Amino acid sequence: MAKNTALKHAFVITALLICCSWLPTSQSAKKTSSMARKEDLPYIKCQVCEKLATQLHQQVKNKEALISPKRVSEFEIIEISENVCNLKKQESDWILQIDIVKKGDDLELVEQGTEGQCNSQCKTIERACQEVMGYSDTDVAEYIYKSKPQIDKLVKFLCNDLTEVCSVKPPPVPKSWVPPEPFVPKSSKEAEMDKIMKSMEGMPGAPGMKMYSKDDLLNMRNFGEDPDEDEDDDEDSDDFPSKLGKVLREKETAKKDWRHRITEGIADTGATLKRHADNMSGKIKQWWQGKKSVSSKKYTKGSKADL
16 A cells, blocks of 8 residues: 555656646647548558558567567567557657658658657558558567568568558549648657656556646646636746746645644544543443442341351
8 A cells, every 4th residue: 555655656746847847848838639631541551551560670679679688579569569550659659750741743751850749740640550550460460470570571561461551552642732730840858758658658646647738737726726816927937937836835835734634633532532531431430339339238238147
């Protein structure tokens, strides 16, 4: 029990540190949820498959290097295959580094060498990756585990033999095609925070952990304070760290007040119970002395009668 409590406290502290580290960045507060562009899938699916195969090969190699001289198990390869197309998992970080660019009649996936904000482009690539993989994750994992193929053989197996997504040339992109949002690189701090949050995903003691922006925290108003107070908080954003410190200090003071009240209540209750116990003990003692006195008199009378 103590271990679980300590673990939960550690996660709360970690979340607070992450939140405070995040506060100076403004891009996170402006993120919008984008949808995959299904109309783009036929033009990029083959390229996504090729990059997917490359990632599977590379990530298995990376894991082998970490646990050498042991061999990566088939279960671990299946886990990589299941996560490599899921943007909530670290194995899919490669998707965030790709920009969809129109060149002539084709769409090309261009690697930027850095992670970008996840907009409709990354959602579209994720969707294409999931459609390519489908229910083939265990088949691919088994092939990698048993055959240990080179990249070119793995690309052929996944994209031509197993899924056939590269067996037909993609159609030309229509002239009416509308480009998606431009690729916007993340700051190094944003990328680092995202990796931390992904690594904590699903861990005990941190269910549904959420990243809050500075504006979100300001709008919380110290968890129930009057929402009409300090309406100019947003204008004085430079003073936010001191305001956050004030909020935390006030919250800690409130906790101490509650602890003091509870402690006093327990002390008062204990004293009351002790008084009742002393009174009851006195009554029992008097009753017992009375019983002993009566018994002693009866015994004395009986002894005289016998004589």
